Amino acid sequence: MATFRIKRYNPEIKPEPYYEEFQLDIPEGATLLDCINLIKWTQDGTLTYRMSCRSAICGSCGMKANGHAQLACQRQATSLLDKDDTITIEPLGNMQPIKDLVVDFEPFWDKVNKIKPYLQNDVSPPQKERTQSPEQFRLIDDSSTCIMCGNCYSDCNVLEVDDKFLGPAALAKAQRFVGDSRDKKTLERVTELSEPGGIWDCTHCGECVERCPKPAQPFYRIKEIMSVALEQGVHNNNGARHALSFVKSVKSSGRLNENMIPVESMGYFNFKGLIDLIPIGLRMLLKRKIPPIIHKSIDDVKDVKRIFKELDQ
């Protein structure tokens, strides 16, 4: 007998959420969704959640199981049992709960809308299809598998502290167009996506890759947008300057020049930004956290340079 510990919330009846436990014999081959359905249909009809296709394509049944967002229909229930034969079920994170496991998706969709989620191409199309090579197709193959389940959004560590961040799903959707050979607004797109709340606010934690039920894997898509932004010369922002400074430092000395990174990230002529750095610098000085003023190269810097040469940079 397994225990399903489910976070319940129904503001019509009780203002605070609480946990309720249900006992269920997990049938052979049952998914988490099968089990939750059994609980709803045989034990408590008030249990509320979304679901539809039960084959991992509609993206309705995202929820947290044992602290991580998953599609309930995609996971075998027994694989989620902890050592006490318990599975803890909670609503997706970073979104407001409405009732039990149902959360408010409106802010999620608002952010998807912000990235102009449609092909932009004003050239009148040919009579037949626009051609696109299999290689060009492959550049958008992964991002086009996104099912908008919100699992990445739920577990995104940046969104937890900054709700201005567009979030992994919207950014993966953006790559779907940045990478599309038929889209004519690549420069405009990467310029907008380089603004605060965009690609450079991602902290590279990779949580979204872990949570994505499809090959969409947002963090890799975000990296692809970053590459395009740099290639297109969209350097006039802290994120791009940070990346470029990082590369420059490693290339020239084999290690990070930690004194220069913040300065170069802000930009030499960004006086306000530089002034903002002064109090931090002073605090670091007082705590003796300032790296050595004289930046030394590593002994084998030649080898590092050779790597860059190999990479054609």
Next chain:
Amino acid sequence: MIKHDVVIVGAGLAGMRAAIEVSKELDVAVLTKVYPSRSHSGAAQGGIAAALGNSESDSWEEHMYDTIKGGDFLNDQDAVEEYVKAAPSIIYELEHMGCVFSRTADGKIAQRSFGGHSKPRACFSADRTGHAILHALHEQLMKQSKSIKIYNEWNMHSLVTEGNRCNGVVVSNVKTGAIEVMQAKAVIFCTGGYGRIFKITTNAFASTADGVMAAFRAGIPVEDAEFVQFHPSGLYRQGILFSEAARGEGGYLLNGKGDRFMEQYAPSRMELAPRDIVSRAEQSEIDEGRGVDGKDFIHLDLRHLGEARIMERLPQIRQLGIDFTSVDCVTDPLPIQPTAHYSMGGIPTNKFSQVVMDAEGTKMEGFFAAGECACVSVHGGNRLGTNSLLDATVFGRRAGMSALEYAKTVDFAKVNEGPEKTKVLKSFEDIYQRDGTESYNQIRNEMKEVMMEKCGVFRDEEKLKACIETIKSLHLRFKKGKVTDKGKLFNTEIYEILELENMLEMAQVIATCALARKESRGGHFRTDHDKRDDENFLKHTMAHGTIDELELKYKPVVITKHKPTERTY
């Protein structure tokens, strides 16, 4: 009262394609009980048919003949002709919108083989074609958000009609439970199919006959309800779809003895015979004890395709196999069985997607339907794979055009908001007040079980009569059900109960029509009448009346180019 020029119910391929058309000139609302991207069109995997000739020469004439032969000559041929002729333009249009397609080496839309099609004409996006088109259309709706208002998570309960004119719908907001009348000059139903009536099905939980039954209660007959398609490759026990593309790419079907048994049933097409034939072959193998290990499944074997091909063309299927059965199709065969997949029948429409009320083609003014909920009929007795996405987009576009033209010429009619709302409110109250002991889950399971057993791949008079009796008794028990959630906020239980009522009534229509059709044609197979009977049954069934007093009438089939001949593969 909410007011829009045109209201579309359903946001799958048909509904969204219609919305794009209407939004060119009028204000349009799209209502969906889920979110557009959650619509079941997205689960379609293998492709969308069009005679583009990108990998082999092809023509609309061949597409037309394949479709009619596949449909066992019950298709209305005038509609089929316009439908296949429209196919290339609808694909190019989707491509121009930004839909992602797999490509040939020279950059054209790639095409592959599919059951019943004599040429490789399935345009595809790996094995997630429905998903690719669904999202491309959703993108267009987001682009047009100023002129298209989307009502996410709203349910439709009834049509508002006066005489032969449709003036709107009564709907409710799932989040708040509020019931509203939505007034419109024209209404388009794109509400999908009803596979959930059967125990083993590919269909989503949302595919529950809401639209077809709402139309039926407003006096619109149901056409060809007995024609339900069983897909040959549903995952064992779960019924989840494994695309026919797996066979299109060269997969084998093997029985328990390891034989490619299709050789006995359709030697010229083998695994790529139409779905009705393959499903019956599988069921026969299983019934005659040649299932794998004597059980009720057979094998879909893809091992010889190799990992690279599977990863390029069928990656999603591989993942589904791993997630749902722990079988990796690169190294092991997948256990499959026939699964209820598609409803050929539905709300009768003419080829302009205008809903008609009888065999004479009398219109219900201002009411249109497209996609799986509608019966044009382009699929006849059996739909070919990849023809449904085409149906949804071609007739979705047409429904949008027809509704737009109509709505431009009329004013809003007067709607009595109070009584319309009260009727629906009463049906809610009726359920809230039930304090019976019957379990809705039990009733639903028994319905699904009996429909699978007695109204499934093989039917006969005795089974169908027993099926109808069971459904009727379930309907009586339904009225004494036990309700636990009586709140207004996001009450999914009450919607499941309303859906069950729709399904019970639809089940009765299906079984009743199946009992009356004493022949075997397409997806409808009677072991007691195992031949096609053109003399008596080359006609469409039209189920009129009420659920307590069904009256079956018939409508002639439109035959233009192809006289019915024997159907062998």
